[in-house]
Amino acid sequence: xxxxxxxxxxxxxxxxxxxxxxxxxxxxxxxxxxxxxxxxxxxxxxxxxxxxxxxxxxxxxxxxxxxxxxxxxxxxxxxxxxxxxxxxxxxxxxxxxxxxxxxxxxxxxxxxxxxxxxxxxxxxxxxxxxxxxxxxxxxxxxxxxxxxxxxxxxxxxxxxxxxxxxxxxxxxxxxxxxxxxxxxxxxxxxxxxxxxxxxxxxxxxxxxxxxxxxxxxxxxxxxxxxxxxxxxxxxxxxxxxxxxxxxxxxxx
Amino acid sequence: xxxxxxxxxxxxxxxxxxxxxxxxxxxxxxxxxxxxxxxxxxxxxxxxxxxxxxxxxxxxxxxxxxxxxxxxxxxxxxxxxxxxxxxxxxxxxxxxxxxxxxxxxxxxxxxxxxxxxxxxxxxxxxxxxxxxxxxxxxxxxxxxxxxxxxxxxxxxxxxxxxxxxxxxxxxxxxxxxxxxxxxxxxxxxxxxxxxxxxxxxxxxxxxxxxxxxxxxxxxxxxxxxxxxxxxxxxxxxxxxxxxxxxxxxxxxxxxxxxxxxxxxxxxxxxxxxxxxxxxxxxxxxxxxxxxxxxxxxxxxxxxxxxxxxxxxxxxxxxxxxxxxxxxxxxxxxxxxxxxxxxxxxxxxxxxxxxxxxxxxxxxxxxxxxxxxxxxxxxxxxxxxxxxxxxxxxxxxxxxxxxxxxxxxxxxxxxxxxxxxxxxxxxxxxxxxxxxxxxxxxxxxxxxxxxxxxxxxxxxxxxxxxxxxxxxxxxxxxxxxxxxxxxxxxxxxxxxxxxxxxxxxxxxxxxxxxxxxxxxxxxxxxxxxxxxxxxxxxxxxxxxxxxxxxxxxxxxxxxxxxxxxxxxx
Numbered sequence: 001x002x003x004x005x006x007x008x009x010x011x012x013x014x015x016x017x018x019x020x021x022x023x024x025x026x027x028x029x030x031x032x033x034x035x036x037x038x039x040x041x042x043x044x045x046x047x048x049x050x051x052x053x054x055x056x057x058x059x060x061x062x063x064x065x066x067x068x069x070x071x072x073x074x075x076x077x078x079x080x081x082x083x084x085x086x087x088x089x090x091x092x093x094x095x096x097x098x099x100x101x102x103x104x105x106x107x108x109x110x111x112x113x114x115x116x117x118x119x120x121x122x123x124x125x126x127x128x129x130x131x132x133x134x135x136x137x138x139x140x141x142x143x144x145x146x147x148x149x150x151x152x153x154x155x156x157x158x159x160x161x162x163x164x165x166x167x168x169x170x171x172x173x174x175x176x177x178x179x180x181x182x183x184x185x186x187x188x189x190x191x192x193x194x195x196x197x198x199x200x201x202x203x204x205x206x207x208x209x210x211x212x213x214x215x216x217x218x219x220x221x222x223x224x225x226x227x228x229x230x231x232x233x234x235x236x237x238x239x240x241x242x243x244x245x246x247x248x249x250x251x252x
Numbered sequence: 253x254x255x256x257x258x259x260x261x262x263x264x265x266x267x268x269x270x271x272x273x274x275x276x277x278x279x280x281x282x283x284x285x286x287x288x289x290x291x292x293x294x295x296x297x298x299x300x301x302x303x304x305x306x307x308x309x310x311x312x313x314x315x316x317x318x319x320x321x322x323x324x325x326x327x328x329x330x331x332x333x334x335x336x337x338x339x340x341x342x343x344x345x346x347x348x349x350x351x352x353x354x355x356x357x358x359x360x361x362x363x364x365x366x367x368x369x370x371x372x373x374x375x376x377x378x379x380x381x382x383x384x385x386x387x388x389x390x391x392x393x394x395x396x397x398x399x400x401x402x403x404x405x406x407x408x409x410x411x412x413x414x415x416x417x418x419x420x421x422x423x424x425x426x427x428x429x430x431x432x433x434x435x436x437x438x439x440x441x442x443x444x445x446x447x448x449x450x451x452x453x454x455x456x457x458x459x460x461x462x463x464x465x466x467x468x469x470x471x472x473x474x475x476x477x478x479x480x481x482x483x484x485x486x487x488x489x490x491x492x493x494x495x496x497x498x499x500x501x502x503x504x505x506x507x508x509x510x511x512x513x514x515x516x517x518x519x520x521x522x523x524x525x526x527x528x529x530x531x532x533x534x535x536x537x538x539x540x541x542x543x544x545x546x547x548x549x550x551x552x553x554x555x556x557x558x559x560x561x562x563x564x565x566x567x568x569x570x571x572x573x574x575x576x577x578x579x580x581x582x583x584x585x586x587x588x589x590x591x592x593x594x595x596x597x598x599x600x601x602x603x604x605x606x607x608x609x610x611x612x613x614x615x616x617x618x619x620x621x622x623x624x625x626x627x628x629x630x631x632x633x634x635x636x637x638x639x640x641x642x643x644x645x646x647x648x649x650x651x652x653x654x655x656x657x658x659x660x661x662x663x664x665x666x667x668x669x670x671x672x673x674x675x676x677x678x679x680x681x682x683x684x685x686x687x688x689x690x691x692x693x694x695x696x697x698x699x700x701x702x703x704x705x706x707x708x709x710x711x712x713x714x715x716x717x718x719x720x721x722x723x724x725x726x727x728x729x730x731x732x733x734x735x736x737x738x739x740x741x742x743x744x745x746x747x748x749x750x751x752x753x754x755x756x757x758x759x760x761x762x763x764x765x766x767x768x769x770x771x772x773x774x775x776x777x778x779x780x781x782x783x784x785x786x787x788x789x790x791x792x793x794x795x796x797x798x799x800x801x802x803x804x805x806x807x808x809x810x811x812x813x814x815x816x817x818x819x820x
Contacts, residue, residue: 038736039707051430080432092423097445110433148595155427177594178763179807204736248741 002065004029004165004198005050005083010059012045019045020222023059029165032192032199034209034230036245037219043202046219047168050200051085052076064165081111083166084159089175090151094143100127100154101139107162119161126157129194130187149180156187160195167192170202185212206245210234218242267524274520281514285330292324296480304499313502317492325480326506332481334514336393337463340400344462345455347401348408353447355409356416357439367413373406382465386474393476396469400462408454412447419446456522460515467511482507557625558582559724559757560606560644565619567601567610575601575614577781581774583725586755588748590768590789592804593778602778603729603761605629607646608636623725642672645718647728651710655702661713662698668720687716692746708739715746725757726750732767744771766808769793777801 003026010023020042027033035043048054050061052068061068066079084107087093094103104123108114114122120139127135130153143151152172159167169188173181185201189212192199201212209216209230216233218226218241226239237243284291294300297320305315313322355366382399389395419425420443428438467483469475475484485507494500560583567575576598583589593599604610606621608628621628623644631639640646648654656664665684666677675683685695691712702710711731718726728747732740744760748771751758762768769775775792777785777800784798796802 038738048430052432053426053430077432077434080430085427085430087423087427089423093427095424095428095442106428107431110428110431110437178765179594179804182807206737244738248737 006062008060011057013057027198032213033215034213035202036209041219042222043219084164085168086172088171100141104157122161126160130157167197167199270520271524274517277517285334288327292327294321294324296325296328329482332479336466337459340397340462341458343401344404348405352409352412356413370406378403391474400465452522456518558584561622563620566617569614579783583757588758588772590772590775591761597778598781599761599778642721644725645723647718647731649730651714660699668717672721691716728760
């Protein structure tokens with residue numbers, strides 16, 4: 001069986017300095033994988049390379065049978081319909097001049113899906129799935145009128161409208177207050193099941209990773225140092241860096 | 253709250269009213285310009301009265317040196333001035349916007365080529381350039397418009413390019429690109445609307461400059477001689493000795509006023525447009541804050557002699573609402589108290605009050621903060637400076653912005669030492685090296701610049717600066733934000749160790765309960781400006797009494813059995 005996302009020997013360098021080196025990673029349809037590591041580990045760079053925001057210096061990214069590193073620009077953009085990247089900071093990732101209804105429907109506009117009415121319906125349905133109810137009351141509001149948690153829900157609603165097969169979430173909870181973090185992570189898990197999406201959750205918090213994902217991939221210094229089932233990795237970390245991360249979260 | 257809402261509504265109608273004034277003024281000017289042939293009582297090029305005639309019932313503004321009716325000249329002048337000003341500004345703004353946006357978004361070679369052209373245009377002196385182009389192309393309206401647009405677009409292009417460069421890296425634009433949006437779509441739907449609010453005031457200023465430049469060009473003889481603008485009227489008045497007679501009052505002031513009114517009208521309208529295209533400037537539909545009903549808990553272990561005493565503190569921000577209401581607790585020597593709460597809970601207000609660093613809008617209405625028994629609120633600025641750094645020190649949130657990027661960390665710690673004691677540079681450096689050792693940094697880091705250190709190391713530098721003068725009280729405001737979990741644990745362990753070794757009263761302000769629950773002696777929980785719970789870490793985490801605390805405890809993800817389970 002071929003994986004939904006197949007990253008092979010991927011390397012990215014910024015101004016000659018390697019950010020990630022030789023990263024190989026597979027995500028099957030419906031899978032949930034947590035990418036864990038400290039700051040500078042390169043976990044965000046992996047997601048940004050998959051989303052096409054940075055250009056790989058070497059390696060291959062195959063998504064849904066399309067080699068994103070080989071096909072022309074236009075086909076690459078079309079392939080992005082099948083994936084969505086949710087950013088860390090909901091205060092920055094939503095366009096401040098658009099209303100929530102337009103923000104959520106935007107991926108459909110970009111990929112020319114549906115007409116005005118069907119887009120609106122899709123936006124309402126997506127807002128309902130992220131528990132922003134009544135959805136109609138949110139359509140006309142601007143991001144600055146929402147709380148941080150509501151904004152991140154809007155960002156997730158935007159991720160749903162094109163029914164992507166892969167959801168990339170780059171630290172989606174670290175810009176939020178503590179009491180909202182679990183809500184958002186649980187929402188992500190719930191959506192993954194209901195929409196049958198594969199999820200790559202990037203986080204530095206092992207406890208959140210374990211809660212949201214079946215597999216954990218640990219990165220350090222731009223390389224993958226350990227990968228495996230979440231419970232195995234946590235119970236018996238093979239790499240000392242993983243052990244240190246486990247120790248930091250659970251205290252001594 | 254009510255008062256505040258009224259003022260917001262008041263500002264809104266005021267800016268709308270001003271926009272209306274601008275629109276009316278502009279409408280009147282445009283109407284004047286369009287209907288000049290019918291509106292003007294005389295032909296402005298015909299001699300209708302004696303030279304230098306004073307204003308009369310027939311000639312409201314009198315006549316110039318030849319006997320032309322000045323009112324008719326003024327009305328006809330509006331045509332030329334507005335036409336040249338607006339057309340030149342439209343061309344300059346359009347060219348400048350396209351060049352700036354394309355250069356900023358495309359980057360690379362396109363950017364380099366376009367910006368070098370901009371540099372050349374900006375480097376050329378305006379006046380000689382206009383004279384050269386003018387002489388080369390011959391006088392006339394077309395020459396004026398061409399010259400004015402040619403010198404005005406470059407500044408706008410450069411300014412917009414800088415804006416687009418930063419805009420391009422914003423998360424929401426990156427999000428669009430990640431969704432598969434092409435450059436055309438991103439430019440049109442997202443960059444353009446964000447750029448419009450920047451272009452509008454520039455456009456207004458460009459019209460103003462264009463109207464003024466037109467006057468200069470007319471003065472230089474590059475205008476259309478058959479069609480006198482306001483600028484030509486001014487230059488004619490100057491050239492034909494209006495200032496030697498009383499005629500300047502009705503010859504110079506009216507066109508001057510006309511130019512001023514035109515600029516004002518564009519400015520009023522421009523501001524309103526800027527506000528509309530920028531919804532964050534509009535008043536938000538806020539819901540009223542719910543009034544809290546539960547009585548605030550009182551610290552059961554109040555120790556009036558503690559190094560830090562916060563006594564029934566109430567802080568109010570302007571008319572906007574309460575920063576903190578009736579907050580009271582103490583931090584004893586060698587004690588670590590964690591002040592936990594989410595954004596808007598008032599925890600940072602309390603932290604700022606302990607340092608005497610409340611913003612001007614904030615006011616302590618009751619209660620007090622006492623450091624070593626002295627009330628911080630009653631201190632003079634000089635006394636406060638003596639207190640800060642000496643008896644009480646702050647570890648600010650962002651280590652990177654708290655450090656000066658152009659000095660080595662050694663010299664910055666030296667400064668902190670020298671600020672409060674008289675000693676030689678050599679002695680200060682000695683102390684600096686001790687401090688570095690205390691916070692676990694190697695001595696050879698002393699000559700490093702902040703950007704050469706990792707986030708965790710920078711936080712250690714900031715802690716060293718806070719300790720420079722052996723304070724009794726240390727306030728740490730989110731000391732680990734921006735650090736990853738490993739660095740976070742290290743920094744907290746360091747703070748914990750230091751407060752024991754130096755018997756510091758340590759107050760850690762944080763939104764993250766799990767990271768402090770293992771090291772804090774006591775935990776104070778704040779919500780909506782009130783202290784909702786305070787007690788030992790065991791009490792607060794093991795058996796929270798307030799529903800909010802319970803939610804906070806339960807919502808913290810944990811890998812292993814938490815304190816809650818250990819203690820219960």
